Amino acid sequence: MRHVVSILIENEAGALSRVVGLFSQRGYNIESLTVAPTEDPTLSRCTILTTGESEEIEQITKQLHKLVCVLRVTAISEEPEGGLERELVLIKVPTPNRGIREDIKSIADIFSARIIDVSAEVITMEYVGSSQEVDNFCSTVLKLSDVLEVVRSGVLGIARGNHCMHS
Amino acid sequence: MEKLNGAAQLVRALEDLGVTEIFGYPGAAVVDIYDELYNSKKIHHTLARHEQGAVHEADGYARASGKVGVALVTSGPGATNTVTAIATAYMDSIPLVVISGQVSTGLIGTDAFQEVDTVGVTRPVVKYSFLCKKPEDIVPDIRKAFYIASTGRKGPVVVDIPKNCQTKRYVFEYEQGGEVRLRSYNPTVFGHRGQVKRACDELLKARRPVLLLGGGVVQGDACNEARQLARMLRLPVVCTFMGLGAFPESDPQCLGMLGMHGLYAANEIMNGSDLVLAVGCRFADRATNNVKKFCPDATIVHIDVDPASISKTVHADIPIVGDARVVMGQMLQVLKDSEIRPNSELDPWWKQIDEWRRIHPLGYTKKEGMIRPQEVIEKIYEKTKDLDPIVTTDVGQHQMFTAQFFKFDEPRRLISSGGLGTMGFGVPAAVGAQKALPGRLVLCITGDGSFQMCMQELAVARKYAMPLKIFILDNSVLGMVRQFQTVFYHHRYAGTNLDFNPDFVKMADAFGCEGFRVKPGDDIGAAIDRALAVKDRSCIVDFITDTNAIVLPWQRADGSMIEMILDEEGN
Numbered sequence: 257m258r259h260v261v262s263i264l265i266e267n268e269a270g271a272l273s274r275v276v277g278l279f280s281q282r283g284y285n286i287e288s289l290t291v292a293p294t295e296d297p298t299l300s301r302c303t304i305l306t307t308g309e310s311e312e313i314e315q316i317t318k319q320l321h322k323l324v325c326v327l328r329v330t331a332i333s334e335e336p337e338g339g340l341e342r343e344l345v346l347i348k349v350p351t352p353n354r355g356i357r358e359d360i361k362s363i364a365d366i367f368s369a370r371i372i373d374v375s376a377e378v379i380t381m382e383y384v385g386s387s388q389e390v391d392n393f394c395s396t397v398l399k400l401s402d403v404l405e406v407v408r409s410g411v412l413g414i415a416r417g418n419h420c421m422h423s
Numbered sequence: 424m425e426k427l428n429g430a431a432q433l434v435r436a437l438e439d440l441g442v443t444e445i446f447g448y449p450g451a452a453v454v455d456i457y458d459e460l461y462n463s464k465k466i467h468h469t470l471a472r473h474e475q476g477a478v479h480e481a482d483g484y485a486r487a488s489g490k491v492g493v494a495l496v497t498s499g500p501g502a503t504n505t506v507t508a509i510a511t512a513y514m515d516s517i518p519l520v521v522i523s524g525q526v527s528t529g530l531i532g533t534d535a536f537q538e539v540d541t542v543g544v545t546r547p548v549v550k551y552s553f554l555c556k557k558p559e560d561i562v563p564d565i566r567k568a569f570y571i572a573s574t575g576r577k578g579p580v581v582v583d584i585p586k587n588c589q590t591k592r593y594v595f596e597y598e599q600g601g602e603v604r605l606r607s608y609n610p611t612v613f614g615h616r617g618q619v620k621r622a623c624d625e626l627l628k629a630r631r632p633v634l635l636l637g638g639g640v641v642q643g644d645a646c647n648e649a650r651q652l653a654r655m656l657r658l659p660v661v662c663t664f665m666g667l668g669a670f671p672e673s674d675p676q677c678l679g680m681l682g683m684h685g686l687y688a689a690n691e692i693m694n695g696s697d698l699v700l701a702v703g704c705r706f707a708d709r710a711t712n713n714v715k716k717f718c719p720d721a722t723i724v725h726i727d728v729d730p731a732s733i734s735k736t737v738h739a740d741i742p743i744v745g746d747a748r749v750v751m752g753q754m755l756q757v758l759k760d761s762e763i764r765p766n767s768e769l770d771p772w773w774k775q776i777d778e779w780r781r782i783h784p785l786g787y788t789k790k791e792g793m794i795r796p797q798e799v800i801e802k803i804y805e806k807t808k809d810l811d812p813i814v815t816t817d818v819g820q821h822q823m824f825t826a827q828f829f830k831f832d833e834p835r836r837l838i839s840s841g842g843l844g845t846m847g848f849g850v851p852a853a854v855g856a857q858k859a860l861p862g863r864l865v866l867c868i869t870g871d872g873s874f875q876m877c878m879q880e881l882a883v884a885r886k887y888a889m890p891l892k893i894f895i896l897d898n899s900v901l902g903m904v905r906q907f908q909t910v911f912y913h914h915r916y917a918g919t920n921l922d923f924n925p926d927f928v929k930m931a932d933a934f935g936c937e938g939f940r941v942k943p944g945d946d947i948g949a950a951i952d953r954a955l956a957v958k959d960r961s962c963i964v965d966f967i968t969d970t971n972a973i974v975l976p977w978q979r980a981d982g983s984m985i986e987m988i989l990d991e992e993g994n
Contacts, residue, residue: 266607269554270542281547311734318731324551324571327607 258287259306259313260332260341260413263320264421267293267300271325275302278323284308284316288343288410299327301421305387305411328421332413340416343390344409346372348380349401359400367393378404387411424596429558430455430589432597433522436562438465439600440569442493444858446471446480450497452524452537455589460495469858469887472879474501476851478508479877482517483855486838487813489644491518491573492855498524499537502583503544507845510548512579514842515665516642518572519579520565521545527587528556541583550578558588558595570603575610576729577642610728614745614753622700622724622741623757626656627764629698629722631772634658635681638665638841639703639727639747641834646670648751649702655758657766659776661689663704665841668831678776679785682710683978684823687783687987690976692776693718694984702726703747706737707842716983726750783976783989785827792943793969796821796896799947800828803866803894806951812864813838813856817849817873820902823974825868847876850893854880857889864892864955871897871924881934884961891961892954893936895927898970906973910993931963938963 265271272291279286287305294301306316313331320329332339351357360379364371369383383393394406415421427435433456437445446469449457460468471477474496481492492512496505502523512519526535542552551571553564561584568580626632634653640646646669653660653676660670660677670677678689693699699721704710711717714736725732725739726747733742743750787797800821814829815838816822822839831837838856840848853867874895884891905919931938937957941950941964954962976987988994 269556270546270552273543274546277546315731315735318733322729322731324605324608 257307257309257313259308260339260411261304261306261313261317261320262330262332262413262421263302263304263326264294264328265300265302266325266327267298268325271300272302274323274325275304275320278319279304279306282316282319284312288408290410290412303411303413330415330421332415335415335419337415337417337419339413341386341411341413342384343387343411344382344384345390345394346380346382346405346407347394347397347403348378348405349397349403350377351379351401352377356401360397363397363400367396369393426594427597428455428589428591428594429561429584430459430591432558432562433565433584433589434459434463434466435597436565436600437493438463440566442466442491444469444484445493445495446477446484446855447495448474448477448497448501450501450524450537452498452501452526452586453495453522453589455586455591456495456522456524456584468495469883471851472882473877474504475508475847476877476880476883478505478519478521479511479848479851480855480858480880480883481519481521482508482512483815483838483852484859485512485517485519485855486852487835487856488859489835490859491520491569493520493522495522496524497537498526498541499539501537502539502541506545506548507843509545509579509581511840511843511845511848513548513550515638515840516577517579518577520568520572521579521581523581523583524589525554525583525585528585529587531585541581545581548579549581550576552581552583554583555585555588558593561588562598562600566600566603567605570605571608575608576639576732611730611744612746612749614726614743614750616753618741618743619750619753620757622743623754623761625698625722625724625741626700627761630768631695631697632656632658632769633692633696633699634660635663635693635699635701635704636660636666636669637663637702637704640666640669641703643703643728643747645703645746645748645751646834648748648755651755652751652758655755656763657769657773658700659692659773661692663707663710664826664839666704667826667837668834671832672830673832678780680826681984683712684827684974684976685978686785686827687976687989688776688779690978690984690987691779695775696721698722698724700724700726702751703728705729705732705735708736711737712978712984712986713981718984790969794941794943794947794966796824796898796966796968796972797828799894799896799966799968800824800868802947803868803951804829806948806955807864807866810864812836812866813860815839815849815852815856815865815867817869817876818844818846818903819870819873820906820972820974821868821870821873821896823903824896846873849873850877850884851880853891853893854883854889857884857891858887865889867891867893869893869895870902871895871899871921871927872901874927875925878930881936881961885935888960890958893961893963894954895963895965896968897924897927897965898968898972899924900970902970902972903974909971909973910988927963927965936961936963938965940965940967942967
């Protein structure tokens, strides 16, 4: 089972290595990981996509919570009203001729992706969606054209409704 | 206001925290701290002979006294040498603060001389760690380190201090300490009331209950509450290895240790129980055998200060997160207001327990022309039990024989590496324990393998004229591994012969200790008396014991609690 775990940690040197170290030390998987400071610059929020049975996820959240630098942990999918997930992808495709350029542009329109950089022979797009949607977008682009580079942000998660990690 | 440099601030903060004893080993990256320690009238420094020894000594000190143990080492190899000892303390939840020097901040990351990423190397084996990036960090970090080490589930904390943060040239005001608060660290102390009530209800309903006490009861100073609870409800008591001494073993209500080499009756009780009240234990693999077959009929009530220990291996039906002493206190309060069942309702259970005890009591057979290791432990116990000794052990057969044949009636009497199983722990731990409790009798029961792993610390025992009694069960082999080879590897004794051991008696002499050998046919009791009579220095007694002894009972791997080998024929 796929789980998105959100972690609020002290924004200090070494905090992330403790979180990541815990996963490798206890044999848990990290499918993706994102981290950045929050609106309170002394805190960082880290989102980890992991897989495991629900007992394992419970153990992961307990072990994370035990880390002295961790303030809060939630498994987003276990929130009462469920969770929201988004992922960003940047994708760079070669456009050697006008035909391909037009194809790429129409794909971008259909998916509501944005073209963020254009040069003589290359177009770079950004697309935001659930991991599933990002997968679909990438595979559609791949069918139409060569792809030079794909960069995914990893999953970001937040609980639905009025459930918040702060306070 | 007083202005002090970083190193002086560190020493002052340690003094203010009540530290009186530091175990350490100097080096370039901590020489400023040593220079300030030289002035301290409150802190005594014990010079170890190896950094691993220093941290084991601080560990033995902490286990014997209940205080936070403090070690001080230099950067690089000084720090890496402490890793085994830090991991030892981590696995057994022992409060330690390990202070290491680091290269100057400007050199960090340049592969400077004696540079190592100490925080990185120790990360998986510490409760927490600090790298002080500026002199002003030292005092707050040290205070946090003590607070973290000694609260919740206790454990070792590393404080890494770069050399330029200690320097004499930069002085600043020393601020008196207030209460330490950490927003991200708040151990739960009180148990959830509803859960406590549920636990009491189940406990009163149970007809085959058992109280299982782990190291958390000892480290959490909760033995009085455990004893009251057991006596109030006439519960049979089983201890984990780390919990030995939490309940008096010589009391008939105590069944002794459970697990891989646990006592027959203790393992039968666990398996036959309908309720296990487990306190401060983590259901380690050596205690439970196959968790799928563990206590099949029992409701598991698990009290632990560490939520991550609950339902980690064995599923808890009634989990209670909280301090062992406080939660058991809450239970006692609830039980005082409840209608307690007549204790006679447990008569059939006790009858069954006594039957288990009768059919397979702990024992061994004497053999002509051989000293049996069990016999030595039995004799040591007999000769010293009235002296209330502290007993440290190393790791191996002698450790299990001690757990089985030495009866511990009080907590903090058995000092041993349970979780990590660190050979070499015994001698330095004995030195640390003797430092903590100068007038007390400290015994170190060891094997010829383990003893050689940290024996250099005897120099420290000599320096302070410590009257340690070091009993070596010398069978010239690595007995614990060898017994696996005997039973499961067709007697192929690969790498377990310790031929060409040093002459331990001559070595005793070299270290300024009394030393003598006890051979088959010699009077074991008289030898122990002779050792006990040595008061001005340590005494090493080299018992030449049976090479083929096997620790029994021995649970079959992956089996239930009651699948045990009970005799030397493998039955």
